[in-house]
Amino acid sequence: MVPPPSGHTGWSCSIIWTVNIVLKSSRQYRFLIMKTAISAFALLSLAAPVLSATYPLSDSIVGSAFYNAFTFQAISDPTHGRVKYVDKATAQSQNLTFASSDTFILRADFKTKLSASGPGRNSVRIRSNKVYTTHVAVFNVRHMPQGCGTWPAIWETNESNWPNGGEIDILEGVNDKGPNAATLHTGSGCTMPATRTQTGTSLQLDCNAAVNGNAGCGVRLNTAASYGPTFNGNQGGWYAVERTNNFINVWFWARNDGSVPADVRNGASSVNTDNWGTPSANFPNTSCNIATHFNQHNIIINLTFCGDWAGSVYGSSGCPSTCVDYVNNNPSAFTNAYFDFASLKVYS
Ligand SMILES: *[C@@H]1O[C@H](CO)[C@@H](O)[C@H](O)[C@H]1NC(C)=O
Ligand SMILES: *[C@@H]1O[C@H](CO)[C@@H](O)[C@H](O)[C@H]1NC(C)=O
Ligand SMILES: *[C@@H]1O[C@H](CO)[C@@H](O)[C@H](O)[C@H]1NC(C)=O
Ligand SMILES: *[C@@H]1O[C@H](CO)[C@@H](O)[C@H](O)[C@H]1NC(C)=O
Numbered sequence: 001m002v003p004p005p006s007g008h009t010g011w012s013c014s015i016i017w018t019v020n021i022v023l024k025s026s027r028q029y030r031f032l033i034m035k036t037a038i039s040a041f042a043l044l045s046l047a048a049p050v051l052s053a054t055y056p057l058s059d060s061i062v063g064s065a066f067y068n069a070f071t072f073q074a075i076s077d078p079t080h081g082r083v084k085y086v087d088k089a090t091a092q093s094q095n096l097t098f099a100s101s102d103t104f105i106l107r108a109d110f111k112t113k114l115s116a117s118g119p120g121r122n123s124v125r126i127r128s129n130k131v132y133t134t135h136v137a138v139f140n141v142r143h144m145p146q147g148c149g150t151w152p153a154i155w156e157t158n159e160s161n162w163p164n165g166g167e168i169d170i171l172e173g174v175n176d177k178g179p180n181a182a183t184l185h186t187g188s189g190c191t192m193p194a195t196r197t198q199t200g201t202s203l204q205l206d207c208n209a210a211v212n213g214n215a216g217c218g219v220r221l222n223t224a225a226s227y228g229p230t231f232n233g234n235q236g237g238w239y240a241v242e243r244t245n246n247f248i249n250v251w252f253w254a255r256n257d258g259s260v261p262a263d264v265r266n267g268a269s270s271v272n273t274d275n276w277g278t279p280s281a282n283f284p285n286t287s288c289n290i291a292t293h294f295n296q297h298n299i300i301i302n303l304t305f306c307g308d309w310a311g312s313v314y315g316s317s318g319c320p321s322t323c324v325d326y327v328n329n330n331p332s333a334f335t336n337a338y339f340d341f342a343s344l345k346v347y348s
Contacts (some may be wrong), residue, residue: 003170034230036214042322053273056347060267062102063083064101065174068129069344070102070128071126072298073126079308081308081311082121082307082327083108083123083303083307084119084126085124086124090122094109094122097126103142103161107189107334108334108337112331114327123302124301124302131296131297132296133241133348137156137170137240137344140238140343141238142342143338144227144231145303146228148175148333149175149314150175150305151304151305152302153169153301153303154172155169155172156168156278156300159298159300164187165297166292168183168243169183169185170250174310179224182200182219182221184218185216186207188208188210189288190287190293191287192288193205193287195283199280201219219284221281231255232336234254235255237255237260242273242277247289248280248293251279288330306323
């Protein structure tokens with residue numbers, strides 16, 4: 001899907017390769033540099049600490065390993081959804097989570113008609129036990145929740161220090177409406193430049209959660225295959241996030257995309273993000289100190305219904321009835337409201 005920056009492909013000169021590694025900290029800068037080998041050579045001696053774009057595998061989470069790597073959060077939904085997050089025992093007994101040797105399923109109940117005065121639809125929210133700062137995470141997702149009223153998310157944050165500890169939304173949307181938007185939410189003083197090296201389209205530029213109704217600074221991806229029924233029709237694909245102190249990048253490759261990097265496709269024991277091409281979304285540190293606006297993050301996977309976002313735009317989404325009424329009364333509409341993870345690999 002994402003061609004590398006022009007001039008990248010086929011360059012094998014070792015000086016350029018070395019500069020490429022050294023100046024990994026700034027992709028745009030590197031891109032300019034690569035076009036002029038002479039100035040690249042001149043700058044090489046100035047670039048002191050050698051940063052590598054290669055990350056070793058730290059966590060390979062497949063099948064039942066999700067149960068060890070994540071904790072179930074049976075909490076009330078902070079976003080006021082028509083949901084009841086259940087604990088691990090309930091999730092397993094109701095088959096809302098299911099693991100096999102190569103699968104982890106996380107779903108909402110699709111069998112029960114709800115009483116309007118009772119709790120919301122049973123669903124699952126899990127949070128990684130480990131925390132991460134600079135890292136790469138690759139989510140190999142076969143299927144994501146779909147259905148009117150659904151609001152699924154794969155994201156990273158520090159819940160006890162929100163929004164000052166930052167939030168990275170990797171995959172998130174509502175009511176089956178794609179494409180995906182990758183979004184940051186922060187405290188004040190973190191904004192994004194309008195022009196960036198990315199294939200997606202910038203939305204709001206101020207990441208501050210206190211402005212624009214907490215829209216954050218989002219980037220709309222350039223392909224319908226990144227979300228919902230279209231994502232599922234392609235057997236999903238891969239989402240990846242790379243967080244450094246100088247930028248945060250998000251990539252998406254559909255399952256049938258010819259340009260999926262081999263290390264991503266194979267779940268390799270190390271990855272080199274320098275070979276991954278232009279990201280879908282790029283959040284540089286131009287006017288945002290990434291190291292101070294983002295602290296240790298958990299990875300969170302959740303599926304809620306209606307609430308602050310899916311509920312508020314439900315009426316304009318082409319979905320039937322009202323959101324809460326639909327979720328209460330149509331359990332079978334949520335047969336496909338599930339994540340199917342082939343793996344989660346974290347490199348740090
Ligand atoms: C689900 O994830 C999104 C992250 O984008 C977050 O804003 C929201 O609070 C979460 N909802 C629940 C119910 O946990
Ligand atoms: C539990 O869920 C899995 C995955 O969707 C499915 O294959 C299995 O048949 C379900 N088990 C029961 C008892 O419904
Ligand atoms: C962005 O990162 C570069 C490279 O590490 C650093 O020199 C610069 O101070 C950072 N800028 C901001 C605003 O954090
Ligand atoms: C959240 O951030 C605070 C402040 O940086 C830190 O002390 C805490 O350990 C973080 N929480 C987790 C779960 O890492």
